[in-house]
Amino acid sequence: MSFTVAIVGRPNVGKSxxxxxxxxxxxxxxxxxxxxxxxxxxxxxxxVDLRFTIIDTAGLEEAGPETLEGRMRAQTEAAIDDADLTLFVVDAKFGLTPLDKTFGELLRRSGKPVVLVANKSEAKGSDAGFYDAYTLGLGEPVPISAEHGGGMIDLRDAIVEAIGEERAFPEDDDEAETDIDVSGSSFGDDADDDFEPEYDETKPLRVAIIGRPNAGKSTLINRFLGEDRLLTGPEAGITRDSISVEWDWRGRTIKMFDTAGMRKKARVQEKLEKLSVADSLRSIRFAETVVIVFDATIPFEKQDLQLVDLVLREGRAAVLAFNKWDLVEEPQAVLAELREKTERLLPQARGIRAVPISGQTGYGLDKLMQSIIDTDKVWNKRISTAKLNRWLEGTQIQHPPPAVSGRRLKLKYMTQVKARPPAFMISCTRPDALPESYIRYLTNGLRADFEMPGVPIRIHFKAGENPFEGRKKKR
Known part of the structure; x- marks a missing residue:
């Protein structure tokens, strides 16, 4: 069994x-x-040879419980309670402060093993701060440089001594599980074009929660978890890092990513906010399904529409969540208006699933999760080549491709080249001449006839090979 280590200390000592x-x-x-x-x-x-779970925490500060700093401290104290060992980081370059001594006393009272870490020990003049750390009464400090990687061997030895060798090096029981069953391997899925694999209901699902600042993303995830796992409050922009949490929904593992609120690009000026937005974008690319959280009291801001468009361009499955539904006074009228605006303002995501929810009260969360699962099924969907070519033939009979420069275009053959998102290849004559309007017609037809609402669909066109191309014409 592995162990858990929490990193604590006052702000800006190098915990992250x-x-x-x-x-x-x-x-x-x-x-x-x-x-x-x-x-x-x-x-x-x-x-080195240690493997364990590490928890980064907010800087410990003295503040009232109702303030942002006080709520951050409550999160840190919860991490200390959950951990088996605490790394108490002090700044050897700056020296001890009254805050260090206050929180050193807090850690002594916790009764958990503590390793005192003197960071920035490579700096000139850090010796005084290092020796001053002895006065905390937490044992011998371990001098390290988190920036440059110095002192990691000493830190490893201190952790082993504090946690005990039996806990640090548990017996490896995984040897019996090293045999891998490849009978269900998906490497050969493309070998049979008529094969349509079934959706795996047990596979873990990665879901990113995005939206404008103060839309209620962290509150929503806390309601899913049933605990105050993420920091929330009335202040906009509380979340900075993209935090992942795992939980089970009806027997399936869900890994959710809470992200920082994303404002208009022109308003993002500070370096720290740029880093937060970049972290959110990475979470979108890593996720399978993305939930875009709208504030139901002020929905469909320009930034909301841009976020949906961003998710679709990245090829992710998208679901809309109209949060703060408990604040809406006329739910039925507002819901009808939101559905009309969704169809009108998001034509590139026709049929996208939109769910009214309340992260504060828990209203609509089961319906939201079911919409996420249903959208992920569509995102993973594969259609056999035989069905696609029958559909392509019927589609051309109903609405033939237009003639360009007096020559009619011909669509000959169609197959699905990948899923996640669904992508198709059509062999045709003169693919560069095919107008955008006809491509949209094919895309909307695929979406409607094969029930693929709300996911991006890619169609690639390829000219058929001419066996006589390149040969000299005989007289």
Missing amino acids: TLFNRLVGKKLALVDDTPGVTRDRRPGEAKL
Whole structure:
């Protein structure tokens, strides 16, 4: 059984830098501005031969429970309670502060094992701060440099000593599970063009939650989890890092990504907000289904429409969630208006699923999850070549391709080249001459006849090979 380690300390001592060093990736946002991290971020750490779960936390500050800093501190204290070991990071370059001593006393009272870490020990003049750390009464500090990777061997030894070798190095019971069953491998899915694989209801699903600032994304995820896992509040822009959480819905593992609110590009000026938006974009590309959260009291802002368009251009499955439905005074009239606007303003996502919800009360969350599953099924859909060619023949009979420069275009053959999202290839004459209006006609026909609402559909056109091309004409 692995163990869990929480990294705590006052703001700007290098906790997120150490977190990134241990997980081997730049997952947490790092900036010189104090208080960048606000939520708990878990990760899988590797330190020499140690494997454990690491949790990055917000900087510990003294503040009232109703303030943003107070709510951040409550998240950090929850991480300490859940962890088996705490890394208490102090700044050896700057030296100890009264906050360090206050929170050192808090960690002593917690009764959990603590490893005192003196970060930035490579800096000139850090010796005084390092020796001053002894006064905290938490044992010998471990001098490290999270920025440059110095002192990691000493940190590994200190963790093993604090947690115990039995806990640090559990017996490996995974050897019996190393045999991999390849009988159900999907490598040969494309070998049979008429094969339509069934949707795997047990496969874990990655879902990203995006939207404008203060649309209620973190509140929505907290309601799904049934606990205050993510920091929320009336302030806009609380979330900065993209935080992933896992939970089960009707026996299926769902991995949800909470993201920072994305404003108009012209308004994003600060470096920290640019980093947050870039992290949100990475979450969209990593997810399978993306939920775009609208504020039902002020829906369909220009930024909302741009976010939907962004998700579709990235090829992700999209679902709309009209949040704060508990604040709507005339639900039936507003719902009819929202449906009309959805069809009119999002023609590129015809049939997209839109669900009224309330993250505050929990209204509509089961319906939202079912819409996510249904949309993911469509996103993974495969259609046999035989069905596609019968459809293509009937479509051309009903509405033949137009003639360009006096010569009629011919669509000869069609097949699906990939799923996630569905992409098709049509062999035809003069593909460059096919007008956009006819491509839209084919796309809308595919969407309607094969029941693929709300997902991006790609159609590629390819000229058929001419066996006589390149040969000299005989006289």
